[in-house]
Amino acid sequence: MPREAEPSLNERQFVLQALQDSIRLDGRELDQYRPLELTFGDQYGVADVTLGKTRVLAKASAELTVPYADRPLDGIFNIATELSPMTSPAFEVNRPTETEVLISRLLEKTVRRSGALDTESLCLVAGQKCWSIRVDVHVLSHDGNLIDAACFAVVAALRHFRKPDTSMEGGVLTVYTPAEREPVPLSWLHSPFCVTWSFFGEEGDIALLDATWMEEQVRSGSCTISLNKHGEICQIAKLGGVPVEAVSLLQCTNVALIKAKDMSSKLDKWLAEDAKRRDKGGLLAELSAENDRVPDI
Amino acid sequence: MCTSTVCNTKKQNLFNPPRRPHPPHLIPSSTSKPLRLGPGLRHLPPSDIIPTVAGQLITNPQKNSMWVEYNNNRYLPTPGDLILAQITRSGPDLYYCSLSPHTPLATLPHLSFESATKKTRPQLSPGSLVYARVVLANKHMDPEIECVSSSTGKSDGLGELKGGMVFDVSLQFARRLLMSKSREEGKVEVLELLGEEGLAFEIAVGRNGRVWVGGEDLKAVVVVGRALRGADEGGLGVEGQRKLVRGLVRGMK
Numbered sequence: 001m002p003r004e005a006e007p008s009l010n011e012r013q014f015v016l017q018a019l020q021d022s023i024r025l026d027g028r029e030l031d032q033y034r035p036l037e038l039t040f041g042d043q044y045g046v047a048d049v050t051l052g053k054t055r056v057l058a059k060a061s062a063e064l065t066v067p068y069a070d071r072p073l074d075g076i077f078n079i080a081t082e083l084s085p086m087t088s089p090a091f092e093v094n095r096p097t098e099t100e101v102l103i104s105r106l107l108e109k110t111v112r113r114s115g116a117l118d119t120e121s122l123c124l125v126a127g128q129k130c131w132s133i134r135v136d137v138h139v140l141s142h143d144g145n146l147i148d149a150a151c152f153a154v155v156a157a158l159r160h161f162r163k164p165d166t167s168m169e170g171g172v173l174t175v176y177t178p179a180e181r182e183p184v185p186l187s188w189l190h191s192p193f194c195v196t197w198s199f200f201g202e203e204g205d206i207a208l209l210d211a212t213w214m215e216e217q218v219r220s221g222s223c224t225i226s227l228n229k230h231g232e233i234c235q236i237a238k239l240g241g242v243p244v245e246a247v248s249l250l251q252c253t254n255v256a257l258i259k260a261k262d263m264s265s266k267l268d269k270w271l272a273e274d275a276k277r278r279d280k281g282g283l284l285a286e287l288s289a290e291n292d293r294v295p296d297i
Numbered sequence: 298m299c300t301s302t303v304c305n306t307k308k309q310n311l312f313n314p315p316r317r318p319h320p321p322h323l324i325p326s327s328t329s330k331p332l333r334l335g336p337g338l339r340h341l342p343p344s345d346i347i348p349t350v351a352g353q354l355i356t357n358p359q360k361n362s363m364w365v366e367y368n369n370n371r372y373l374p375t376p377g378d379l380i381l382a383q384i385t386r387s388g389p390d391l392y393y394c395s396l397s398p399h400t401p402l403a404t405l406p407h408l409s410f411e412s413a414t415k416k417t418r419p420q421l422s423p424g425s426l427v428y429a430r431v432v433l434a435n436k437h438m439d440p441e442i443e444c445v446s447s448s449t450g451k452s453d454g455l456g457e458l459k460g461g462m463v464f465d466v467s468l469q470f471a472r473r474l475l476m477s478k479s480r481e482e483g484k485v486e487v488l489e490l491l492g493e494e495g496l497a498f499e500i501a502v503g504r505n506g507r508v509w510v511g512g513e514d515l516k517a518v519v520v521v522g523r524a525l526r527g528a529d530e531g532g533l534g535v536e537g538q539r540k541l542v543r544g545l546v547r548g549m550k
Contacts, residue, residue, distance in 0.1 A: 005398035008383045009424035010509075014462040018515045025462075025519055027548065089399055 004090040012218045019200050019208070024215075026052075030208040031255055036266065038156055040274045044183065045161030049153040052212065053143035058153035060135045060161035064175065067123060067130040075122020076132035079107045079154060087142045099146070106147055106237055107137070110192050110226040111154055114234035121187035124166060124173055131163060133186065144213040147224055151194035156267055159188055160274065190228045193263045195256035197223045204242040207252060209259065223249065225256045229264040325358045335364025368469040372397045372505040374434035379455075379475070381463065381503030382429050382442060384421045392421060394429075394442065396505045401439050405429060409443035411452035419457060426458045426509060428501045458501060461511030464522040468506045470529040475502050486535050487528045490542040491521055520545050 007015075015025065022030055034052030041048065045060035067074060081104040083091040091097055096104075111117070122131040135157055137150050162183030165176045198211040199221040211219060221241020226234040233253065238244070324346060325332065334340060337350045348354070352367025374380070374396060382394035385402060392405040405427065407418045421427070433441040444455040466474075473483030480486050488500065498512035498521050510521045524545055528538050 005395065006424065008426050008463060009422070010426050010458065010461055011463050012424075013460070014515070014518070018519065021515060023515055023519055025522065027519065027523055027545075 004088060007214060007217050011214065015214060015218050016200060019206050019215075024208070026212065028210075030206075031259075033210040033259065034212075036152070036263070038152070038267070038270050040156075040160055040270075045157050047153045047156035047160060049149050049156065051145060051149040051152075051210070053141060054145060054149050055139075055141040056146065056149045056153045057138045057140055058135055058150070058157035059138075060133065060157040062131050062133050062161070062163040064124075064129060065132040067127060069127075072127035073123050074119045075130040077112055077117055077119055077122070078132070078134045079104065079111065079137065080134065081107065081137045081139075081150065083139050083142075087139050102239065103137075103147055103150055106194065106224055106226075106235075107151055107154055109235045109237070110151055110194055111158070114190070114192050114226070116155070116188065116190055116192055117158060118187040118189055124168070129173060133158075133161075133163070142213060144216045145196055145210050147196050148194045148210065151192070151226070152263060152267070155191050155193065156270070158186060159191065159267070159271060161186060190230070190232070191264055191267065192226045192228045192234045193260045194224050194226045195259045197225070197252045197256075199223070199242055199244055202242065204244045205248075207244075207248065209255070223252065225253055227253070227256060227260050229257075229261045231257050323354065323356065323363075325356045325361050325363060330361040333360065333362035335362060337365025337367060338363065366469070368467055370468070372400065372468055374400075374403065374431045374440040374505075376431055376434055378431045378504040379502070380429060380431060380442065380505045381458075381501060381507040381509055382427050382505075384423055384425045384427065386423055387421070394427065396440070396442075403431075403440040403442050405442050405444070409445050409447075410456060411445045411450070413445070421457060426463065428455050428458055428503070428509065430455060454501075458509050458511065461499070461509050462518050462522060464508045464510065464525055466506055466508055466525055466529045468504070470525075471502055471504055471506050471508065474508070474525075475504065484535055485528065485538070487524050487538050487542060488521075490539060491524060491546075494542065494546045496520065496546070516549055520549050 018025070024030070026034070028034070037050045039048045040046060046057070048057045049055070065076060067076065081100055083097065083100045085091055085093065091100070117133065122133060124130055135154050137154060139146060139150070162185055164178065165181040165184050167174050167176070195209065196211070197207050197209060198215060198219040200206040200208070200219055202220065204221050208215070211222075221238070221244065223236065223238040223244065225236050228234070334346065337348055337352060339347050339349050341347055348365050350365055350367050350369070352365040354363065355366050356363040380396055382396055382403060382405065384392050384405075385395050386393050390407050392407065393402040394405050396403050407413065408415070410419050413419065427444055429442040429444045431440055432443050432447075445452050470485070473479060473485045474488070476483040480489065491498070496517045497514065498510055498517055500511075500521070501509040503509070508525055510518050512518045524542050527533070527541050527545075531537065531541070533541060
């Protein structure tokens with residue numbers, strides 16, 4: 001199996017030494033993100049996120065299936081992550097690396113287990129028919145901090161996604177095409193975002209946000225905090241690495257909240273811009289058969 | 298090297314689509330020297346020269362040579378190239394070095410360092426960097442590199458690089474930096490501009506698209522690296538480079 005090229009001793013030493021003096025190679029502050037960009041595709045539910053040189057594409061799709069036997073009232077929601085050899089020759093098809101498993105797991109914990117998507121609303125006929133929502137995450141270019149970018153892409157794709165409208169009349173389920181009825185958005189409850197801290201030094205006393213690939217290769221530990229803009233923490237994952245003081249972890253969560261609020265407002269802005277772009281002539285509101293009961297997300 | 302039919306000559310640059318023979322008036326002619334073809338060109342006997350890649354055709358009537366200037370992504374070693382290699386492991390009498398992440402490892406004999414004997418050879422650990430010259434490179438063998446000139450026995454600045462930082466740039470930018478008249482021909486002025494601003498640094502440019510920057514002041518090294526990368530990625534002209542350097546140096550102080 002090919003291995004990722006490792007940075008030389010000189011590079012390792014330099015990055016660590018510079019971080020001691022709070023200097024980053026790209027001139028950022030320690031708690032500063034690279035420029036975050038989001039473009040939506042022509043279809044609903046395609047989000048292309050770039051974070052510096054990292055680029056992640058997420059695509060949401062829906063299909064009608066039978067619900068699981070033990071959960072007859074719930075729809076199905078899956079997140080599939082793929083790291084292709086296009087990103088790096090160290091990634092192979094059909095052989096998930098540790099990074100890939102970790103990203104899938106963290107996304108699942110952040111988005112699915114925090115109940116961001118109301119799966120009960122995906123059920124159409126109890127025990128017989130439900131929507132299966134699937135998000136495919138493709139990493140197109142890897143320059144560090146995949147988790148934050150992937151999480152943002154998944155949330156953006158799901159909030160942008162529209163599923164076909166359905167109706168139930170006399171026990172007959174009808175699924176309408178987009179030409180018949182305007183597709184409806186998913187029932188979305190809150191938007192969680194991942195914020196990853198990287199720790200450097202033997203005691204993990206230097207913490208920084210949005211590490212590049214070079215910084216990720218020399219870091220001694222990392223911690224991913226998932227939270228929404230209200231400060232509700234969905235999960236904290238600190239997988240191995242150096243131990244970190246509880247007090248500094250608290251500070252990390254405080255900064256993470258600011259970043260999550262920032263990401264949330266950016267996403268709202270981009271979604272509004274995209275809705276405006278699609279709504280030519282202002283007809284969309286008339287076509288929509290959706291209830292006006294939209295929670296504050 | 299190959300000879301070809303000759304016609305009247307002018308120094309001309311143009312963008313030529315691949316896989317079509319070159320118009321004969323673009324081929325430099327000299328009766329005394331054989332025509333030399335550089336990267337991106339192929340000789341089809343008896344008299345056709347076809348480009349194999351898209352790029353800018355450059356001809357040099359003095360040397361009677363021509364090649365296609367293009368920005369390839371993968372470094373292919375050529376004898377005489379100065380490169381920045383990273384030691385991956387040591388064999389019984391040679392080091393294995395990587396020139397770029399996804400190409401075969403190059404070999405660096407333990408004894409091709411300045412005044413190296415079996416007892417005094419430098420001990421390099423995996424991950425160290427050397428500035429070296431390619432001695433041997435062909436299709437069917439792993440490339441071989443050296444840190445000493447085999448004719449004079451001097452190192453000429455080659456050898457292990459201590460400290461500093463490595464920045465990746467495109468291969469074309471590395472070639473431009475290495476030109477003898479980088480300011481006039483390569484249109485790269487970043488290094489001169491940084492020097493004029495009073496930054497002290499050392500630099501070693503490898504043709505494999507890696508630039509080593511050393512110096513006492515970490516901030517200066519970072520600024521040099523950012524200037525190089527900015528000029529490369531932004532495709533900046535001389536004026537743009539001047540602006541970039543001014544901005545970076547101001548931000549440093």
